[in-house]
Amino acid sequence: xxxxxxxxxxxxxxxxxxxxxxxxxxxxxxxxxxxxxxxxxxxxxxxxxxxxxxxxxxxxxxxxxxxxxxxxxxxxxxxxxxxxxxxxxxxxxxxxxxxxxxxxxxxxxxxxxxxxxxxxxxxxxxxxxxxxxxxxxxxxxxxxxxxxxxxxxxxxxxxxxxxxxxxxxxxxxxxxxxxxxxxxxxxxxxxxxxxxxxxxxxxxxxxxxxxxxxxxxxxxxxxxxxxxxxxxxxxxxxxxxxxxxxxxxxxxxxxxxxxxxxxxxxxxxxxxxxxxxxxxxxxxxxxxxxxxxxxxxxxxxxxxxxxxxxxxxxxxxxxxxxxxxxxxxxxxxxxxxxxxxxxxxxxxxxxxxxxxxxxxxxxxxxxxxxxxxxxxxxxxx
Amino acid sequence: xxxxxxxxxxxxxxxxxxxxxxxxxxxxxxxxxxxxxxxxxxxxxxxxxxxxxxxxxxxxxxxxxxxxxxxxxxxxxxxxxxxxxxxxxxxxxxxxxxxxxxxxxxxxxxxxxxxxxxxxxxxxxxxxxxxxxxxxxxxxxxxxxxxxxxxxxxxxxxxxxxxxxxxxxxxxxxxxxxxxxxxxxxxxxxxxxxxxxxxxxxxxxxxxxxxxxxxxxxxxxxxxxxxxx
Numbered sequence: 001x002x003x004x005x006x007x008x009x010x011x012x013x014x015x016x017x018x019x020x021x022x023x024x025x026x027x028x029x030x031x032x033x034x035x036x037x038x039x040x041x042x043x044x045x046x047x048x049x050x051x052x053x054x055x056x057x058x059x060x061x062x063x064x065x066x067x068x069x070x071x072x073x074x075x076x077x078x079x080x081x082x083x084x085x086x087x088x089x090x091x092x093x094x095x096x097x098x099x100x101x102x103x104x105x106x107x108x109x110x111x112x113x114x115x116x117x118x119x120x121x122x123x124x125x126x127x128x129x130x131x132x133x134x135x136x137x138x139x140x141x142x143x144x145x146x147x148x149x150x151x152x153x154x155x156x157x158x159x160x161x162x163x164x165x166x167x168x169x170x171x172x173x174x175x176x177x178x179x180x181x182x183x184x185x186x187x188x189x190x191x192x193x194x195x196x197x198x199x200x201x202x203x204x205x206x207x208x209x210x211x212x213x214x215x216x217x218x219x220x221x222x223x224x225x226x227x228x229x230x231x232x233x234x235x236x237x238x239x240x241x242x243x244x245x246x247x248x249x250x251x252x253x254x255x256x257x258x259x260x261x262x263x264x265x266x267x268x269x270x271x272x273x274x275x276x277x278x279x280x281x282x283x284x285x286x287x288x289x290x291x292x293x294x295x296x297x298x299x300x301x302x303x304x305x306x307x308x309x310x311x312x313x314x315x316x317x318x319x320x321x322x323x324x325x326x327x328x329x330x331x332x333x334x335x336x337x338x339x340x341x342x343x344x345x346x347x348x349x350x351x352x353x354x355x356x357x358x359x360x361x362x363x364x365x366x367x368x369x370x371x372x373x374x375x376x377x378x379x380x381x
Numbered sequence: 382x383x384x385x386x387x388x389x390x391x392x393x394x395x396x397x398x399x400x401x402x403x404x405x406x407x408x409x410x411x412x413x414x415x416x417x418x419x420x421x422x423x424x425x426x427x428x429x430x431x432x433x434x435x436x437x438x439x440x441x442x443x444x445x446x447x448x449x450x451x452x453x454x455x456x457x458x459x460x461x462x463x464x465x466x467x468x469x470x471x472x473x474x475x476x477x478x479x480x481x482x483x484x485x486x487x488x489x490x491x492x493x494x495x496x497x498x499x500x501x502x503x504x505x506x507x508x509x510x511x512x513x514x515x516x517x518x519x520x521x522x523x524x525x526x527x528x529x530x531x532x533x534x535x536x537x538x539x540x541x542x543x544x545x546x547x548x549x550x551x552x553x554x555x556x557x558x559x560x561x562x563x564x565x566x567x568x569x570x571x572x573x574x575x576x577x578x579x580x581x582x583x584x585x586x587x588x589x590x591x592x593x594x595x596x597x598x599x600x601x602x603x604x605x606x607x608x609x610x
Contacts, residue, residue: 259519259537359509363554366505370498370561373391377564381394381578 034063035119037129038097044224045169047106047135051226052082055102055131057117061092068122072100076115079133080105089122110135138166140174140195140219142232145202150239155332156186156208159234163192163219164200171195171228174221176203182210183236195221206330209236245275247300247324249338260289260311261342267297267324268305275300275326283321283337286312300326314342389494390561393568397491401572405486410465410493417500418460424507425456431517431538464499468492468588472570475584481574491569495562502558506551513547552600556593563589 041056055074061067069092073085083103092098104115112134119127145160165171174192178185185207192201207215215234220227252265263282269275278297282288288310295308314320324336388396429452469492473485518541519534538544563585571581 257518259534356512359512359550362505363550363557366502366554367557370557373561374564376391377393377568380392381568 034061034065034094035059035067035069035092035121035127036062037117037127040117040129040131042131042133044171044226045134046167046223047133048223048226048228049110049135049137050105050107051135051223052103052105053133053224053226055104055115055117055133056099057102057129057131058097058099059092059119059127060097061094064094066091066093066096069098069119070122071118071120073118074102074104074115074131075118076113078108079113079115080107081115104133106133106135108135110137134168136167139228139230140165140167140171140221142217142219142230144217144232144234147234148241150241151207151209151212151236152238152241152332152334153210154208155328155334156206156330157332158204158206158330159215160202160204161217161232162200162202163195165195165197167223168197169223170197171221171223174201174219177218177220178205178207178215179218180207180209180213180215180236182213183215184208184210185215207236209238212236212238241273243272244334245269245273245300245302245326245328246271247275247278247326247336249322249324249340252322252340254340254342256343260313261286262292263310263312263322263340263342264307266305266307267300269300269302272302273328274302276329276331278306278324278326280308280310281323281325282310282312283323285317286314286320288312318342318344386497389497389565393495393565394571397494397569397572400490400494401487405484405490407486407490407493410490410496413496413500414461414465414493417464417496417503418457420500420503420507421460422453422457424503424510426450426453427507427510427514428452431514431519431544464496465489465493468566471588472566472584473574475587476570476574476576476580479574479576479580479584481570481576481580481584483574487573488570491573492566495565495569498558498561498565499555502554505558506554509550509554510547513543513550516543517541517547518543549600552596555596559589559593559596 036059037057038060039058041054041058043054043056044051047053068089069086070089071085071087074081081102081104083101086100090098100117102117106113112132114130114132117127117129117131119129121127141162141164143162143164145162147159148157151157161176163174163176172194174195176190176192178188185205187205190203190205192203195201209215213236215236217232217234219230221229246269248268248270250266250268252263254261254263256262267278267280276299278300279294280297281294288294289312292309292311295310297306297308300306310322312320319339319341322338322340324338325333326336327333385396388399426449429449432448466489469485469489472492473481473488476488517538519538566585566589567578567581570576570584571578574581574584576584
């Protein structure tokens, strides 16, 4: 009788334990079902190969009871997870949300990867959630819209470029730098900021080269926290522009008179661009004198012409250089030299006036009269 | 007064002997000298026009006209001093060597009268200058502060054919009329300083010939300007 009673008690205890265990498992299983992933944020949206990024996963407890979480982790065979797992047991209250952040490094070839987010519940069950990570290596594109055919030393030339973002995610901190040996760029850099997908930004700048060289256009930007750059190199070759203004001298007449040479002529702009601040003067072999030491023509449109006049002295030479200084629309100075043959100065000077006949007559008559007067005065003495 | 001028020019012996009978009077000789000085001033003003461009470049239009006035005043004073006072002084001193008597004032009087031919010559030279000066090509100065440029300009003026010809003709005219004045001075000095004809000729011709040679030499041979060649 006593053994039977003990057996009944033991059976009751075992049954009670079994009933309790069964009830607990059922509650936990309900809690796991209540947890869902509400949002996933991947920054940057699209990785470059080797980029480091942050994945933020938010879960929400949609049930009426709290759920205990034992461990949250992320793992993948290709994507490297740099941050450690969440190993501390925590509880997500009913209706509450919780975020988990993981740092990953996409040291993988371009493609699409799915690292798994894993959530283990304390009592039983787990949650697996694959997160999509895209890896692309498309850099920002730099397009040269307009540039001069040739450059000149000390001349400022404009260049227009377009910086475009062919990626599916925005990039930030976009800065364009211009650099090169013996090149002065203005502005020296240009800040764009954030460039959204399929967006482009036009940039205009000027360069002033001192010698033939190359110009590097560098676009620095950040994909998430990862710095990247794109580079385009432009050759800076010197030469004559096909469109530049060409002041040509014609109808040149050089005359000597009043102790100086006077050079008159026409200056015509035979180029395709306007010539501003056109000033004519004499160079080697001549010395400018008043009244026209220099002659300011001003602006000459293509195919336009103007007359000019220069006065100068020239000793022991038959050739003088006429200088035409002018500027383009940006104020870049240019000079063109035209040699001009001048007549010898002596040709004008050698024209002796000759003693006028009346003067000779006056002198002779005076001499005769004076001789007569002297003779007469001595005779009358 | 009537018939004084023909008498002076053609019968100077008679003219000066009559003047010796009169008290010393510098009024008429003074007027003659002033007329000569005015003509010299006018000629100088005309010639200064050649340098006008040079000084206009240096100091402007006002300074150039001031230069003309300054030149005219200088010529006026120079004529009075050189042709009247200095010539009179030389004749007076030379005649002292021949024991000449008579006052300096009397010598001034006869030298003043004797300048009439020089003045006639000056008038003719002035007329000749009106013909030649417009033909002178004045070089343009490039830099007034450059001595080489100034010398180049001055050399250019002196080498100008018209200017050279004017200078030579002017010298010839001066020499011819100076000879006439010298003739008058011989008679004048003879009476004023009571010299013999021979001594009067010596007294007058020594300075006059020297002056004449100098004038003709500078006109035909020329002298370097400011150290130039």
